[in-house]
Amino acid sequence: xxxxxxxxxxxxxxxxxxxxxxxxxxxxxxxxxxxxxxxxxxxxxxxxxxxxxxxxxxxxxxxxxxxxxxxxxxxxxxxxxxxxxxxxxxxxxxxxxxxxxxxxxxxxxxxxxxxxxxxxxxxxxxxxxxxxxxxxxxxxxxxxxxxxxxxxxxxxxxxxxxxxxxxxxxxxxxxxxxxxxxxxxxxxxxxxxxxxxxxxxxxxxxxxxxxxxxxxxxxxxxxxxxxxxxxxxxxxxxxxxxxxxxxx
Numbered sequence: 001x002x003x004x005x006x007x008x009x010x011x012x013x014x015x016x017x018x019x020x021x022x023x024x025x026x027x028x029x030x031x032x033x034x035x036x037x038x039x040x041x042x043x044x045x046x047x048x049x050x051x052x053x054x055x056x057x058x059x060x061x062x063x064x065x066x067x068x069x070x071x072x073x074x075x076x077x078x079x080x081x082x083x084x085x086x087x088x089x090x091x092x093x094x095x096x097x098x099x100x101x102x103x104x105x106x107x108x109x110x111x112x113x114x115x116x117x118x119x120x121x122x123x124x125x126x127x128x129x130x131x132x133x134x135x136x137x138x139x140x141x142x143x144x145x146x147x148x149x150x151x152x153x154x155x156x157x158x159x160x161x162x163x164x165x166x167x168x169x170x171x172x173x174x175x176x177x178x179x180x181x182x183x184x185x186x187x188x189x190x191x192x193x194x195x196x197x198x199x200x201x202x203x204x205x206x207x208x209x210x211x212x213x214x215x216x217x218x219x220x221x222x223x224x225x226x227x228x229x230x231x232x233x234x235x236x237x238x239x240x241x242x243x244x245x246x247x248x
Contacts, residue, residue, distance in 0.1 A: 028084040029096045034058070034104055037082065040113070040135055042128060047116035050128045052135075053082050055100060055110040059142055063107030066145040067100070068133050070126075070152030070159040071112065076119035077219050083112060086153070109145065111136050125159045126166075133170065153177035 031037075035055040042050055056062060071083035089099040100110040113132050115125040129150070137144040150171050152160040157179020164174045180187045195210040208214060 028088040029098055031098060032101050032104060040132060042116045042131070044116055050116045051080060051082050051114035052132055053112050054136060054140055055104055056140060057104050057107055057109065061107055062109060064146040066109040066111060066136060066148050067103055068129055068148060068150045069110070069112040070129055070150065070156030072154030072156050074118040075218065078118055080114050080118065082114050109136070109141065120155070122155065122158055122162065126162050129159065130163065130167070147172040149173050151175040152179070154179065157181065
């Protein structure tokens with residue numbers, strides 16, 4: 001069992017540190033033949049389906065255990081999609097591979113979901129992942145899994161924590177990566193404090209303050225504020241940073 005824990009930790013650390021750049025730079029590799037994508041009903045009239053990925057080794061190779069993955073925050077304006085970018089890793093030769101394939105080779109099944117919608121979806125994401133595990137146990141696997149492990153990073157880390165606390169009989173263990181587990185008030189205070197400090201050193205970069213953010217500000221964030229280092233945000237921040245006597 002120790003080698004499986006070490007494998008999970010190594011995979012999770014690499015996932016949390018290196019994946020964002022990898023996912024943006026190249027398309028994810030093809031999925032292994034053991035993996036199938038599909039949809040699962042949520043029973044929610046406004047958000048009726050979640051996209052799902054289920055990877056199951058051949059019956060003779062499955063060890064009766066499954067790893068469920070809760071993905072991190074996805075921008076509300078982004079299309080609903082599976083977190084394949086988060087699950088893509090470079091191998092020793094620099095080639096991109098599907099990270100959970102390491103679990104499949106050792107007999108573990110693997111499942112993940114898009115959740116029914118993007119944005120801050122702690123409750124919905126937890127319900128959707130739980131529904132996926134139940135679907136796997138009752139409709140896909142030849143028999144219910146003996147053990148279910150759950151892992152997630154960022155928002156998915158908070159979902160992982162919630163599931164472990166609420167349903168310890170379902171989940172044998174979990175791995176939380178960078179989850180905002182300090183609570184909503186703490187997280188909001190931290191973000192608010194950071195924004196106030198930023199505005200102090202870089203005034204007028206944003207046309208709105210820390211407490212009057214327009215509801216639709218996120219829609220053009222990438223194109224207007226964070227498109228490239230030469231954007232108006234980058235230029236003004238650099239100039240003002242020189243003016244206040246600090247390094248850019």
